[in-house]
Amino acid sequence: MSVPYRGGFGQPSLEEQFSARPVVGPTLASHANALNHLAGVRSRKWHTAHVGQYAQTVVANQQGFVSDQMTEGVNQTAYVLLSVGALDTALELALLTSSLVADYSLTPTVELTLQTLAGATVDRGIIFSRADNSLQADVRGYSANRYRIMPTWSRSGVTRRPGLATGLVKTQPRAIETDTTGGSLLLSRGLLRIDTTSAIVHAVAWCPVWGETL
Amino acid sequence: MPRPIPAAFTAVDPQTLLTGEKLLADTLDDLGAASNWLDAYCERGDAISQSWAFNNTTGGTVCARTTNTFATVASWQVPELVGATSLTVVIAAKVRTGPVGANHTIEVVAVNGGSTFTVASGSLSTSVQFFTGSVNVAWVSGYERINLRLRGNGSVPVEVWSILVTYPAPTFLPAGRGADGRVAFDGEFTADYPLSARTMQQLQDNEAAFTARPHVACNVSDLQNVVTPNEDSLPPYQHRWACVRLPDTERNGRTLNARVNVSTPLGAGVLRFGYAGTADLSGEGGQVALQIAAGKVRDVQVLDPITQLDVPSISTQDLGILWHGLSVWPQPDPATWDVPAGSSSCTIHGVLVWGWS
Numbered sequence: 001m002s003v004p005y006r007g008g009f010g011q012p013s014l015e016e017q018f019s020a021r022p023v024v025g026p027t028l029a030s031h032a033n034a035l036n037h038l039a040g041v042r043s044r045k046w047h048t049a050h051v052g053q054y055a056q057t058v059v060a061n062q063q064g065f066v067s068d069q070m071t072e073g074v075n076q077t078a079y080v081l082l083s084v085g086a087l088d089t090a091l092e093l094a095l096l097t098s099s100l101v102a103d104y105s106l107t108p109t110v111e112l113t114l115q116t117l118a119g120a121t122v123d124r125g126i127i128f129s130r131a132d133n134s135l136q137a138d139v140r141g142y143s144a145n146r147y148r149i150m151p152t153w154s155r156s157g158v159t160r161r162p163g164l165a166t167g168l169v170k171t172q173p174r175a176i177e178t179d180t181t182g183g184s185l186l187l188s189r190g191l192l193r194i195d196t197t198s199a200i201v202h203a204v205a206w207c208p209v210w211g212e213t214l
Numbered sequence: 215m216p217r218p219i220p221a222a223f224t225a226v227d228p229q230t231l232l233t234g235e236k237l238l239a240d241t242l243d244d245l246g247a248a249s250n251w252l253d254a255y256c257e258r259g260d261a262i263s264q265s266w267a268f269n270n271t272t273g274g275t276v277c278a279r280t281t282n283t284f285a286t287v288a289s290w291q292v293p294e295l296v297g298a299t300s301l302t303v304v305i306a307a308k309v310r311t312g313p314v315g316a317n318h319t320i321e322v323v324a325v326n327g328g329s330t331f332t333v334a335s336g337s338l339s340t341s342v343q344f345f346t347g348s349v350n351v352a353w354v355s356g357y358e359r360i361n362l363r364l365r366g367n368g369s370v371p372v373e374v375w376s377i378l379v380t381y382p383a384p385t386f387l388p389a390g391r392g393a394d395g396r397v398a399f400d401g402e403f404t405a406d407y408p409l410s411a412r413t414m415q416q417l418q419d420n421e422a423a424f425t426a427r428p429h430v431a432c433n434v435s436d437l438q439n440v441v442t443p444n445e446d447s448l449p450p451y452q453h454r455w456a457c458v459r460l461p462d463t464e465r466n467g468r469t470l471n472a473r474v475n476v477s478t479p480l481g482a483g484v485l486r487f488g489y490a491g492t493a494d495l496s497g498e499g500g501q502v503a504l505q506i507a508a509g510k511v512r513d514v515q516v517l518d519p520i521t522q523l524d525v526p527s528i529s530t531q532d533l534g535i536l537w538h539g540l541s542v543w544p545q546p547d548p549a550t551w552d553v554p555a556g557s558s559s560c561t562i563h564g565v566l567v568w569g570w571s
Contacts, residue, residue, distance in 0.1 A: 003225035007533030008462035011421055019411035027414075028242070029228035034421045035248040039223045041460065041533070042425065043256045048432040048455040049263040049376075054276050055444040064546040064554045066451045078267040079306045079342065081378035083260050086223060094528055094537075096454050117304070117344045151454055153492065153528055153539075187255070189304055189378060191344075201267060203432075205456035205528075205537075212532045214225035 002213035005040035006033060040214050045085040048205040051078050051194075065140065065148035066098040071200055072106060080192040080204050084185040088208040090175040093156040093192075095128060098149040099199035101139045108199040110135060110154070114176050115191045120183040122190065123165040126173045128154050134173045135199070151202045158209045175209050217387040217398040219254040220247045239403065246399035249420045253398055254383050257427035261292040261301065262360065262379035264434060274310045278373035278441045279364035282317055285439035288362040288377075291473060291514070293428040293568050294353040295381045296394035301360070302382040303331050305345045306375040312340045315367025320374065324349035325359040335367075342375055348382065364440075371441050396423035430568040431457040431470070431540065447477075448562045452543040452554075457489075457567065459522045461534035469519035472502070474542065475564035476515055482508045483560035485515060488541040490523040499525055499539070506560045540567055 012030035017023070053070070061067035084091075099108035113125035128135040138150035156173040165177035176192075178185045194201055226244045266275040279287060292301065303322045309315075320333040331347035351358040360379055366372050387398035397420065402413045432455035437445040457470065472487055483506045491499025502517050527536035542565060545557035553559075 003227045005225070005533075007460060007535055009425055009460075010462075011418060014415075014418065017411060017414040017418065023409050023414065025232045025234070028231040028245070031245055031417050031421070032226035032228040032231055032248075035245065035252065036225050036228075038252050038256050038421065038424050039225065039248065041535070042427075042429075043223070043252065045259040046458050047260040047263055047430065048457070049265050050432060050434040050453070050455065052264065052266040052276055052437065052445075053449070054269055054272060054442060055449050057444060059547075059550060062450055062546050063551040064450050064543075064557060075270045076267040078265045079375045080265045081263055081304050081306065081344075081376050083378070083380050085259070086255055092529060092531070092537075094456055098451075117346075151452055153454070153456075155529055158529070158531060187383075189346075189380070191306070202453065203455055204265075207456070207458060207529070207531070207537050210532045210535060214223070 003036060004213050005036040007041060009037050010034060036214055039087065043085055044088055044208040045083045046207045047082065048203055049080045050203050051201050053200060063148065065150060068100055068147040068149065071099050071108070071149065071198055073198055074200060076196045076200055078194040078201050080194065081189060082192055082206060083189050084178045085208065086187045088186070089179050090160050090177055090209040091206045092158050092175055092209055094205040095154045095201060096151050096203040097135065097154060097199050097201050098151050099135060099137050100147060101137050106198040108135060109197045110199055110201065111170055111195045113193045114178065115193060116183045116185065117189060117191055122180055122183045122185055123177045124167055125170040126156060126176065127170045128173055132172055160209060217250060217389065217400045219387060220251045223248065223251045242403040245417065246403040249417060250387060250398055252424050253387055253396060253420065256424040257429055258381040258383050259429060260378060260380050261430050262290050262377060262433045265376040266374065268375065274371065275373045275375050276440060276442055276445055277437055278310060278371035279439060280366035280368065280371040280441050282366055282368035284321065284363050284365045286361045286363050287437050287439050288435040290360050290433050290435050290564065291357045291566050292360055292379065293430065294356045295427055297392050298351065298381055300348045300350050300382060302348050302380045303346070304378040305333060306342055307333065307338065307345065308342045308373060309338050309340055310371045310373050314338050314340065315370060317365055317367045318372045319365040320372060321363040322349060323361045323363060324351045325361060326352040326354045327358060338372065394423040394426065396420045426570050428568050428570060431455060432565065432567050434565045436563045446563065448542065448544050450544045450546040452541055454539055454541045455567065456528055456537055457540050459536040459538055463522050469521050470567055470569045471519060472517040473566045474515045474517065474562060475512055476506055476510055477512055477561040477563065478506050478508050478510045479561060482506060484558060485560050486556055486558045487517055488539070488556065489520050490525045490538055492526065492528055492539050499523065501556065512563055
């Protein structure tokens with residue numbers, strides 16, 4: 001049985017529960033709604049992990065934007081640790097990255113994989129790339145052959161494809177599964193591994209795919 | 215077992231409680247079970263999650279220390295979860311290249327609690343490993359401070375790839391009323407007990423207590439005393455984070471609390487904190503500006519509570535929940551570069567943003 005829950009929190013009034021009054025069904029139903037909201041919304045885990053980078057020491061690269069010198073041919077790996085809630089069976093991810101645009105010579109990509117801390121692959125992962133326009137960029141030229149880059153969010157979306165999570169290859173962006181035949185991270189902690197090509201990652205945010213019922 | 219924590223949450227269908235349905239003890243028992251489950255798991259999430267990227271050009275992460283003495287490299291504040299006496303810590307770390315020296319050590323220190331989780335050299339290797347422990351905490355003025363301390367061996371750096379600090383779930387529920395007003399149920403709803411006003415009040419108080427737990431949106435620290443110089447502030451480009459906005463935000467006045475660690479080495483400045491839209495400070499969202507006096511050195515500025523705006527978000531999901539941006543943008547040297555609109559004229563060392571759940 002699936003039970004709908006509400007995005008907003010509400011309780012029955014205190015007066016409904018005074019001892020001089022009989023307890024009636026709607027009062028108890030309001031408590032059920034409140035508890036379902038608390039489980040469905042406020043027990044979920046969401047957070048943004050900041051990813052630290054080497055500071056630029058060249059004055060020309062400290063102009064208020066990310067310089068192309070920071071992304072050109074730079075490959076990175078970031079390990080992001082996260083908690084997963086009991087009901088968070090899928091996560092929407094947002095990546096804050098800097099990379100160059102399509103007309104540049106490089107082909108930036110960012111790959112993500114979800115693992116247990118013991119190394120088991122829970123979700124094979126997804127790839128953000130310029131080829132399918134899933135890796136966003138905001139590049140502003142300011143002089144010949146030099147580019148200013150604004151860190152920009154790229155989203156995985158909330159579409160769930162559980163069958164792809166345990167496939168042989170990474171797929172285009174989709175919601176990441178946290179409970180698969182490869183392992184379960186429910187009520188546990190996991191590792192989001194990020195590998196970039198010609199891109200730097202500044203932050204990763206995760207948010208449960210809420211759904212509408214419990 | 216008294217005051218049991220159910221293994222899973224069982225949603226109570228409100229339809230089964232409405233007038234016209236039989237009031238069954240089994241159904242009411244589910245209310246108590248749900249409350250106990252929430253007592254254990256509601257809003258016990260991540261207080262700190264920060265990572266430092268491995269860079270193939272430099273061959274390591276920037277959170278690295280070679281010097282053969284302990285030093286604090288990063289520091290965060292964590293808001294109080296009433297009743298919590300410890301925090302769980304997970305560290306991903308390694309020694310950059312071999313051999314592992316006898317002095318390579320990592321410490322996570324709870325400053326107020328006077329408690330330390332230590333990863334000793336015998337546990338470290340030249341591959342990234344995960345280390346889990348805990349620190350005992352003491353809340354002072356609503357916060358605990360967590361420091362990450364490193365010690366190298368004088369020749370090879372020890373480096374941290376990421377740190378996670380979470381509010382742990384309890385293994386049992388204590389008897390009696392907690393400091394936050396909640397009380398774990400212990401069979402009050404089971405068959406043959408009368409439904410009392412006390413039980414209803416208990417349920418009401420528990421729900422209120424669960425909504426008053428902190429949820430940290432982001433928690434960021436710069437680095438000091440590491441191998442690479444000039445890491446002791448956020449670099450001059452726009453830093454963005456994401457934050458959930460619930461649909462009852464306006465009705466309940468849910469606000470965000472932002473604490474920003476700043477310095478003003480060049481004289482008085484302005485801290486500008488963006489908090490809505492897609493985290494672009496171009497004007498589509500809101501912004502808090504705070505005048506910072508000259509002479510501040512790693513001073514934690516407490517912004518006025520921020521009411522989240524109902525604006526276009528990074529993502530909209532079911533239930534009317536929005537996911538929008540937060541940002542700060544340290545400005546570049548104004549003597550050399552044009553100052554981007556919306557940037558802050560002060561040095562920014564760290565950012566904590568949290569709200570009551």
